[in-house]
Amino acid sequence: MHILVTNDDGVTAPGLLALAQEMRTLGRVTVLAPDRNWSASGHVKTMERPLRVRETKLADGTPALTSDGAPSDCVALALLGVVKEPVDLVVSGINPNANLGHDVTYSGTVTAAMEAVIAGVSGIAFSLDSPEKHGELDYGPAARMAAKVAARAVKEGWPGNVVLNVNIPYMKDGEFKGVMITRQGLRVYRDELVARQDPRGRNYYWIGGEVPTGVNEQGTDFGALAAGYVSVTPLQLDLTAYNAIDTLQQWKWD
């Protein structure tokens, strides 16, 4: 199995290194990841400028590729031929924060996995539900759990048009309660406008506010993490609100 590893925090991120190392227990690994942080960048396809790809090394000395494109660009470049050997699985992460509820469309980690699925290759996104305040994160237990989930998923198989969005609680090996298959929960954003003035007296704005929370409901990604489980949410690229179609079809048009 040939596994492409990418992320949205950049090729030097410790979460990527941990994921790449554990993925090597499952197959041959190629890394192609952004040369900088693309957090909350969404699903990008860069068409108005050319993209560079250069060789680099991860902190463990293994070779990697890096690009000035977005996470989804890195996946597109690899699958369109920058990586010569066919790719069987794309994994993205490990993101240092959870990607839950409505986060999934903003998330570079998740949209990289979406890009794989659009190109017809299996894609899994991995994120760590790290505590709000923490020192240096230990990605080891999450990476081992990611390899376990990926191995199981590949062995059992899953629908080709589905992205797996995996969120892993911040725990030590052996503390995980298990793996739960979940639905997307409800994110509660607490964004606030922070208006400031620059030294020349002109306004500027930060999108600030507190870290978003979520509705801790059973069966959701939030619920699983709160209970100490790894959350695996199957995501589809068909966003049609089928429940709303009947309502809209009642509309009267002149």
Add this chain to the structure above:
Amino acid sequence: MHILVTNDDGVTAPGLLALAQEMRTLGRVTVLAPDRNWSASGHVKTMERPLRVRETKLADGTPALTSDGAPSDCVALALLGVVKEPVDLVVSGINPNANLGHDVTYSGTVTAAMEAVIAGVSGIAFSLDSPEKHGELDYGPAARMAAKVAARAVKEGWPGNVVLNVNIPYMKDGEFKGVMITRQGLRVYRDELVARQDPRGRNYYWIGGEVPTGVNEQGTDFGALAAGYVSVTPLQLDLTAYNAIDTLQQWKWD
């Protein structure tokens, strides 16, 4: 009714002007749109840098606001308080190209409307299915159709967690067959890697290839446009692949 108008092509785009002008027949309009083109930029939340907002004018002399943020940032800024008066409806567009099938997660036009819905405000995205080769586009008929759809939608109401993704065929007034409520169809991307060398002999890559096509199936956004109808697709922010949950729950974990 107070309507916020934005887009992903920038505040000077003719599609935005046409939409803002027609929306004035339905209520009071505020424009807050990006200061540059953000096509295929996806769903962005800019948190690592502050955003500017400045006053400008549309080509018809009416006041507008513009920001260096992404389309979804413009919506967030407006709804978080840069625009003082409460907003009842956010409309985004008119995009010069259709946003169909899997395009919706890449689309700045659609993700701007998603941002509104996440903030609890109704959101509609408008895109024009313009011919591949064309001179200067006439947005007039599409803008009048957009106002008709928005007026009907507001009058009838629709579920609050649903984004309306409206695609309008490139036709003259009176040629439209009607409005069809659709599901998201299947996009067929035809991206190709175009590898070149710079004057210093180093490789660079374009994501090139032909314009994507779609599967022209009845009941889909593609099918409606092909038949000369305006396509209205209700989109939800819950991407859970509910059909896949049962399959995944059969997986055996040690």
